[in-house]
Amino acid sequence: xxxxxxxxxxxxxxxxxxxxxxxxxxxxxxxxxxxxxxxxxxxxxxxxxxxxxxxxxxxxxxxxxxxxxxxxxxxxxxxxxxxxxxxxxxxxxxxxxxxxxxxxxxxxxxxxxxxxxxxxxxxxxxxxxxxxxxxxxxxxxxxxxxxxxxxxxxxxxxxxxxxxxxxxxxxxxxxxxxxxxxxxxxxxxxxxxxxxxxxxxxxxxxxxxxxxxxxxxxxxxxxxxxxxxxxxxxxxxxxxxxxxxxxxxx
Amino acid sequence: xxxxxxxxxxxxxxxxxxxxxxxxxxxxxxxxxxxxxxxxxxxxxxxxxxxxxxxxxxxxxxxxxxxxxxxxxxxxxxxxxxxxxxxxxxxxxxxxxxxxxxxxxxxxxxxxxxxxxxxxxxxxxxxxxxxxxxxxxxxxxxxxxxxxxxxxxxxxxxxxxxxxxxxxxxxxxxxxxxx
Numbered sequence: 039x040x041x042x043x044x045x046x047x048x049x050x051x052x053x054x055x056x057x058x059x060x061x062x063x064x065x066x067x068x069x070x071x072x073x074x075x076x077x078x079x080x081x082x083x084x085x086x087x088x089x090x091x092x093x094x095x096x097x098x099x100x101x102x103x104x105x106x107x108x109x110x111x112x113x114x115x116x117x118x119x120x121x122x123x124x125x126x127x128x129x130x131x132x133x134x135x136x137x138x139x140x141x142x143x144x145x146x147x148x149x150x151x152x153x154x155x156x157x158x159x160x161x162x163x164x165x166x167x168x169x170x171x172x173x174x175x176x177x178x179x180x181x182x183x184x185x186x187x188x189x190x191x192x193x194x195x196x197x198x199x200x201x202x203x204x205x206x207x208x209x210x211x212x213x214x215x216x217x218x219x220x221x222x223x224x225x226x227x228x229x230x231x232x233x234x235x236x237x238x239x240x241x242x243x244x245x246x247x248x249x250x251x252x253x254x255x256x257x258x259x260x261x262x263x264x265x266x267x268x269x270x271x272x273x274x275x276x277x278x279x280x281x282x283x284x285x286x287x288x
Numbered sequence: 289x290x291x292x293x294x295x296x297x298x299x300x301x302x303x304x305x306x307x308x309x310x311x312x313x314x315x316x317x318x319x320x321x322x323x324x325x326x327x328x329x330x331x332x333x334x335x336x337x338x339x340x341x342x343x344x345x346x347x348x349x350x351x352x353x354x355x356x357x358x359x360x361x362x363x364x365x366x367x368x369x370x371x372x373x374x375x376x377x378x379x380x381x382x383x384x385x386x387x388x389x390x391x392x393x394x395x396x397x398x399x400x401x402x403x404x405x406x407x408x409x410x411x412x413x414x415x416x417x418x419x420x421x422x423x424x425x426x427x428x429x430x431x432x433x434x435x436x437x438x439x440x441x442x443x444x445x446x447x448x449x450x451x452x453x454x455x456x457x458x459x460x461x462x463x464x465x466x467x
Contacts, residue, residue, distance in 0.1 A: 150314065150315075150317070150318035151318060153315075229304075254311070254312055255312055257312060257314050257315050260305035260306075260308075260310055260315060260319075261305060261308055261310065261311065262304040262305040262307070262308050262355075263308045264304060264307045264308055264354070264355040264356070265304070265354070265355075266354065271304065271305070273303070273304065273305040275303075278303070
């Protein structure tokens with residue numbers, strides 16, 4: 039459009055701009071409306087679904103895990119707020135808070151025994167024992183969710199992976215790579231010796247002893263000098279199975 | 289779970305490192321705590337009054353896992369009980385230890401209770417009768433250690449609840465209750 043001089047030209051240009059803007063706004067509004075509608079449809083369907091399968095979600099740990107996964111995919115966190123409709127609908131927030139409190143309890147109670155590191159498996163078992171009366175079964179997935187909620191407290195509840203096992207850490211101890219490798223090795227028999235550590239990782243005896251001494255001081259390991267062969271064994275309560283001995287620490 | 293006779297052993301009894309005295313303080317405290325409870329529990333249910341450190345005491349070794357407590361560890365656990373007033377060394381060399389799953393005061397209370405239950409408030413009994421007589425059968429006093437019984441009786445004498453009088457031999461020491 040050729041620009042014409044004069045006040046009329048300016049007014050025309052302004053009018054055209056207004057028109058364009060109006061059109062733009064309309065389009066945007068239309069899109070938002072569609073999106074809003076889609077969202078509300080989706081939300082109501084999710085609600086319907088949750089309502090319909092409420093009992094399954096509450097009682098069946100596997101189903102619950104799948105529901106969580108589905109929610110995560112579409113960016114909904116049923117645990118985000120205890121006041122939200124999810125909590126009211128499912129009581130699911132309370133469930134995890136309760137679980138969280140019990141997990142803290144168990145971690146504290148077993149800390150003198152395991153130095154603040156407990157395998158997820160043992161934690162679940164102890165949780166199961168404690169919740170005998172409760173209706174809902176608890177899975178490892180539930181434990182992990184509850185622990186992730188505990189992170190808000192900032193007090194270093196953390197899940198670490200050592201070899202195939204998942205361990206829950208309730209003390210701020212930093213485990214370095216050496217320590218992790220030893221813990222992984224210990225999963226085989228429940229204990230290691232300095233010799234084994236040296237041979238397996240080709241470490242100097244100083245490195246092996248250092249790492250083991252640190253684990254000992256942190257309360258994660260216990261020594262055993264009672265074997266016939268006279269070699270000191272370092273046992274790790276956090277990787278031995280709970281059923282064999284630790285059940286009475288609570 | 290492993291048992292000794294009818295006694296149920298705790299899980300830690302099967303975990304080898306609990307048979308080695310732990311060098312790290314926190315871990316050792318926990319270890320000692322568990323052993324103290326086990327020893328008291330075991331002695332109470334099995335009516336063991338004296339533990340000899342060098343004798344074969346069932347709790348001090350676990351054949352299943354081939355571990356037994358060192359002399360040092362035995363002494364450490366019993367010393368912890370002594371510190372709490374739940375045990376006493378019978379000799380200076382710490383070879384024999386008297387286990388007080390009831391404190392002397394509690395034993396004294398048991399005796400008073402026994403006397404009242406049986407209407408013996410003004411009676412005379414021999415010490416042996418209290419330990420092994422017909423009247424005390426079915427009570428905790430039955431079969432109790434003589435040393436502990438004498439200590440409890442002396443405590444009661446001190447409080448004026450009874451008078452101990454000597455016979456010709458140790459066997460016929462007697463007690464006159466006056467409660």
